Amino acid sequence: MTTPGSEWWRTAVIYQVYPRSFADADGDGIGDLPGALARIDHLADLGVDAVWFSPFMPSPQKDAGYDVSDYRDIDPMFGTLADFDAFLIAAHERGIRVIVDLVPNHSSDQHPWFQEALAAGPGSAARGRYVFAKGKGRGGAQPPNNWPSFFGGPAWSRLPDGEWYLHLFDSSQPDFNWDNPEVREEFRDVLRFWLDRGVDGFRVDVAHGLVKDAALPDRVVDTSGQMGGLGNEAPYLAQPGVHDIYRDWRALLDTYDGDRTLCAEAWLPTLEQVALWVRPDEMHQAFNMNYLGTPWDAERLRHVIDESRTVFGAVGAPPTWVLSNHDVIRHPSRLALPEEEQAEGIGPASKVLPDPVVARRRGRAATALMLALPGSAYLFQGEELGLPEVVEIPDAARQDPRFIRTGGGEYGRDGCRVPLPWTAGGPAFGFNDTGASWLPQPEGWGAHARDAQAGDPASTLSLYRALLRLRRAHGLGSGDLEWDTDEGDVLAFRNGDVRVVANLGADPVPLPPGEVLVRSGGRAADPLGTDETAWIRV
Structure with missing residues (x-):
C-alpha cells in the first residue's frame, strides 16, 4: 500500500506518444504500436516515468482518433490488442507506466x-x-x-x-448524453476493460465538457474557435454535475492496486476552477493549461507558478506542468511568437513567424525551468529533439478538421503532429523503411534526428536526458520552491539543494556561486545569457 502523498503520479514525468506520428513499423506512413515498441528503449533512455498514448481505438479518423467507434479495441492501423499488451509488458519491465486516452464527451458517428x-x-x-x-x-x-x-x-x-x-467538435463526433444511466454504466465498463489489462491510468479528453445544461440555453458570449472555451463560461462546460462522474470513476479506480490515475484535460478560465477537478475524491491530475498559455514573461510566469502551487496545494494535489501537446503550437516556436499570434496555428501565410534561433533558445530554457518545478510534468513526443512547429505544410496535405471547417481560416494543429525524425538519413528520416508519411516531413528534419543528437553533449536530447536524470536524483518533483527574487526579468528560486536561475531579460546576469549541474545554453563559467536557464548545486 502506497503511503498517502507518495504516489508515483505526484512527481512523474509523463511522455505523450501521438501514435500515428511516433514510429511506423509496417511502412504505411502511419505510426503504430509495433513501431512504438521498437522505440521503447528511447523512452527508457530518456528517463520518463510513464507514457500517455493519444487515442488508438477503432475510429474513422475524422479527428485523428478522437472520434471513437469502439472503446474496447485497437484500430487496425495501429495494431491489435496483443500489440498493446506487448508494449504494456515491455514498458512495465522498464519501470515505465502506461496511460491511455479516453474520449467520453463524444463518440464517432460510426459508433x-x-x-x-x-x-x-x-x-x-x-x-x-x-x-x-x-x-x-x-x-x-x-x-x-x-x-x-x-x-x-x-x-x-x-x-x-x-x-x-x-457535436461540440466535428459533425462526425456526436456528444453523449451523460444524464443517461446507460452512458454512465457503459463507461464504467470501458474503464474496467482497460484497468483489467493493466493500464496505469487515463487521460480524460474534454473532462470539463461531459454534462450540459439540460435546458439548452443560448450562451451569452460566442467564442467559437477558442479551443476548449478557455477563458469563457458556457452552458456546456464545467457544469456541476460533471464532478459526480469523476467521483464515481475515482471510487472505481481505488478498487485496483497500483495507484491508477486520472488526468483531466480541462480548459477553464481560472486555476481555482481547474483545482475543483483534483479534489481528494475526484481526479488525480489536471493539465495546467494556464501555465502552458503563459508567454515568455518573468512576472507572468512567477505569478502562474505561485498561483498553481497555492490552488492545487489547497486541495492536496500536485501542480501538473505542461508546455506542449498535440493541440498547440510546439512550445519553442510558440514562445518566440507574439502572444496574439499563438492561438490558431501558424502556416506559410501567417503574419508573424518565429525566429528559429530565438525559438530554440527559449524552448530549451523553458523546459529547464519547468522540469525544476515541484509536481508532475508532461512532455510531448519530439520536444526532446527540439522540434519546432512545421510551418510549410501544403494546404492540400493538411488534415486537421479545424483547418477544413474554417475553410483554411485557422491553420490548426497539423504543424505539431508531423512524424518524428529518428535518423538523419534514410526513408522518412527513420520513421519507417518506406518513406511514406501521413503528413509531409520538412527537408531539414534530419538535423533534429535522434541519431544526430544522441552523441552530442550540446544537443537538446542530451539536455533533456540530463534534466530528467538530475530532477530524479535531487528529488525536485517532491521538493518545495523558495524564491530568491520576486521581481525583475530573472526567475530565481531554490528547490531542495538546487538553485534555479532563468534569465528572461536582455542582459546577461552573473550566476550565483556553486557547481553548475546543467544549463540550457552557454558554457558553465559564462554569465547567464538571455533566454537561458541554469541549475546550480547549493
Missing part, C-alpha cells in the same frame, strides 16, 4: 450506438444516449441554440427526420 439512434428515430431510447433536440423557428429549421463548435461553425447538425444532434 454502433449512434447508428442505432439514427435508425430508431425521434423519441427512441437509442437517441436518449446522445443529445438530440428539436430545432427553433418555422418547422424547427434553426438550431436549438447558438452553441458553436470548437472546430468552427455551429455545434448542431440536422437529420433528415428534422431532429438536431449536438
Whole structure:
C-alpha cells in the first residue's frame, strides 16, 4: 500500500506518444504500436516515468482518433490488442507506466450506438444516449441554440427526420448524453476493460465538457474557435454535475492496486476552477493549461507558478506542468511568437513567424525551468529533439478538421503532429523503411534526428536526458520552491539543494556561486545569457 502523498503520479514525468506520428513499423506512413515498441528503449533512455498514448481505438479518423467507434479495441492501423499488451509488458519491465486516452464527451458517428439512434428515430431510447433536440423557428429549421463548435461553425447538425444532434467538435463526433444511466454504466465498463489489462491510468479528453445544461440555453458570449472555451463560461462546460462522474470513476479506480490515475484535460478560465477537478475524491491530475498559455514573461510566469502551487496545494494535489501537446503550437516556436499570434496555428501565410534561433533558445530554457518545478510534468513526443512547429505544410496535405471547417481560416494543429525524425538519413528520416508519411516531413528534419543528437553533449536530447536524470536524483518533483527574487526579468528560486536561475531579460546576469549541474545554453563559467536557464548545486 502506497503511503498517502507518495504516489508515483505526484512527481512523474509523463511522455505523450501521438501514435500515428511516433514510429511506423509496417511502412504505411502511419505510426503504430509495433513501431512504438521498437522505440521503447528511447523512452527508457530518456528517463520518463510513464507514457500517455493519444487515442488508438477503432475510429474513422475524422479527428485523428478522437472520434471513437469502439472503446474496447485497437484500430487496425495501429495494431491489435496483443500489440498493446506487448508494449504494456515491455514498458512495465522498464519501470515505465502506461496511460491511455479516453474520449467520453463524444463518440464517432460510426459508433454502433449512434447508428442505432439514427435508425430508431425521434423519441427512441437509442437517441436518449446522445443529445438530440428539436430545432427553433418555422418547422424547427434553426438550431436549438447558438452553441458553436470548437472546430468552427455551429455545434448542431440536422437529420433528415428534422431532429438536431449536438457535436461540440466535428459533425462526425456526436456528444453523449451523460444524464443517461446507460452512458454512465457503459463507461464504467470501458474503464474496467482497460484497468483489467493493466493500464496505469487515463487521460480524460474534454473532462470539463461531459454534462450540459439540460435546458439548452443560448450562451451569452460566442467564442467559437477558442479551443476548449478557455477563458469563457458556457452552458456546456464545467457544469456541476460533471464532478459526480469523476467521483464515481475515482471510487472505481481505488478498487485496483497500483495507484491508477486520472488526468483531466480541462480548459477553464481560472486555476481555482481547474483545482475543483483534483479534489481528494475526484481526479488525480489536471493539465495546467494556464501555465502552458503563459508567454515568455518573468512576472507572468512567477505569478502562474505561485498561483498553481497555492490552488492545487489547497486541495492536496500536485501542480501538473505542461508546455506542449498535440493541440498547440510546439512550445519553442510558440514562445518566440507574439502572444496574439499563438492561438490558431501558424502556416506559410501567417503574419508573424518565429525566429528559429530565438525559438530554440527559449524552448530549451523553458523546459529547464519547468522540469525544476515541484509536481508532475508532461512532455510531448519530439520536444526532446527540439522540434519546432512545421510551418510549410501544403494546404492540400493538411488534415486537421479545424483547418477544413474554417475553410483554411485557422491553420490548426497539423504543424505539431508531423512524424518524428529518428535518423538523419534514410526513408522518412527513420520513421519507417518506406518513406511514406501521413503528413509531409520538412527537408531539414534530419538535423533534429535522434541519431544526430544522441552523441552530442550540446544537443537538446542530451539536455533533456540530463534534466530528467538530475530532477530524479535531487528529488525536485517532491521538493518545495523558495524564491530568491520576486521581481525583475530573472526567475530565481531554490528547490531542495538546487538553485534555479532563468534569465528572461536582455542582459546577461552573473550566476550565483556553486557547481553548475546543467544549463540550457552557454558554457558553465559564462554569465547567464538571455533566454537561458541554469541549475546550480547549493
